[in-house]
Amino acid sequence: MDLKDLFLKTRTCRRFDESHKVGMETLENLVDFARLSSSGGNRQPLKYLLFNTPAQCEKIFPFLAWAGYFTEWPGPEKGERPSSYIIILGDKSITDNFGVDHGIAAHSILLGAVNEGLGGCMIASIKREELCNELKIPDKYEVLLILAIGKTIEKVTIDEIKNDDVKYWRDEQGVHHVPKRSLKELILRL
Amino acid sequence: MDLKDLFLKTRTCRRFDESHKVGMETLENLVDFARLSSSGGNRQPLKYLLFNTPAQCEKIFPFLAWAGYFTEWPGPEKGERPSSYIIILGDKSITDNFGVDHGIAAHSILLGAVNEGLGGCMIASIKREELCNELKIPDKYEVLLILAIGKTIEKVTIDEIKNDDVKYWRDEQGVHHVPKRSLKELILRL
Numbered sequence: 001m002d003l004k005d006l007f008l009k010t011r012t013c014r015r016f017d018e019s020h021k022v023g024m025e026t027l028e029n030l031v032d033f034a035r036l037s038s039s040g041g042n043r044q045p046l047k048y049l050l051f052n053t054p055a056q057c058e059k060i061f062p063f064l065a066w067a068g069y070f071t072e073w074p075g076p077e078k079g080e081r082p083s084s085y086i087i088i089l090g091d092k093s094i095t096d097n098f099g100v101d102h103g104i105a106a107h108s109i110l111l112g113a114v115n116e117g118l119g120g121c122m123i124a125s126i127k128r129e130e131l132c133n134e135l136k137i138p139d140k141y142e143v144l145l146i147l148a149i150g151k152t153i154e155k156v157t158i159d160e161i162k163n164d165d166v167k168y169w170r171d172e173q174g175v176h177h178v179p180k181r182s183l184k185e186l187i188l189r190l
Numbered sequence: 191m192d193l194k195d196l197f198l199k200t201r202t203c204r205r206f207d208e209s210h211k212v213g214m215e216t217l218e219n220l221v222d223f224a225r226l227s228s229s230g231g232n233r234q235p236l237k238y239l240l241f242n243t244p245a246q247c248e249k250i251f252p253f254l255a256w257a258g259y260f261t262e263w264p265g266p267e268k269g270e271r272p273s274s275y276i277i278i279l280g281d282k283s284i285t286d287n288f289g290v291d292h293g294i295a296a297h298s299i300l301l302g303a304v305n306e307g308l309g310g311c312m313i314a315s316i317k318r319e320e321l322c323n324e325l326k327i328p329d330k331y332e333v334l335l336i337l338a339i340g341k342t343i344e345k346v347t348i349d350e351i352k353n354d355d356v357k358y359w360r361d362e363q364g365v366h367h368v369p370k371r372s373l374k375e376l377i378l379r380l
Contacts, residue, residue: 003301004222038202047376107228180234190326
């Protein structure tokens, strides 16, 4: 796949065909993309937890918040939830400063997922303490980000931004619209 | 290019053919990869400064620290310095919290650069105040990361990590070795 096409296709998706199983080997391959990516000072302090069974996914779902701008939407309904998760942990025995490593890693995983015909979403809004209790995640790890991954059923389009309004929205056909700033706005001339 | 190959090839490089000019259009295309990538809450608070003339690059170079583990190495010598830079700024008029957006953006740019036959390095160790003075960067922007980009002349290999030693090193042939943790070490089983 052309790299630009891959970037165009790599959109945040929040609704999935929950019946589509994501294999453990697929998840491991996605972590390998993260493993091969940059890490501040090459410390590589991130660890990963992989989940792909319905029972595991059902356990994780209640601790996640979905689509901050959709205040009326409690997240994907049953049947449209992700069929796998990757939890990105920071290993505090290596460093207390994870810099932007987890952003780099999550982005790698998402690009890899889309390249495999899957899709997903980076989630930072997490009930961390409750999740750690439920999954018995040891204290030495900090939950940094969670990736929801599955076969997406959502149509997402990029729109030109209007009136500086960055809020994504969903139209009557259920298409998810994401306003993006133009290249011209992003590149400064001093 | 196969995505896994691209990730394998996307290594941090610090020595370049300085005579190789990187076009402004190329830099703009690289920023477009960042533009198309995820941003927390879709806020898109990053801005970019692009530099590709010898005079501009000479101005920026003294404010950067290179390869923290090479305490004896002052960075690439003349002729082997990057021929372009992208400075990633956080626009504080949009938010004060850039999250991991700049990691995601820098990673996108680096992948795009390697896909174009170039290479580079994310630099976080920056004399920020002096650089802002020199370039007259307005106060509303925070310097988050700098990408050095050019035609790389460095050979970089990934090694298996030994004795938990993450320090990269350079052998007698000038090959740069980067110890990477194994997938087995990164994936936890609770």
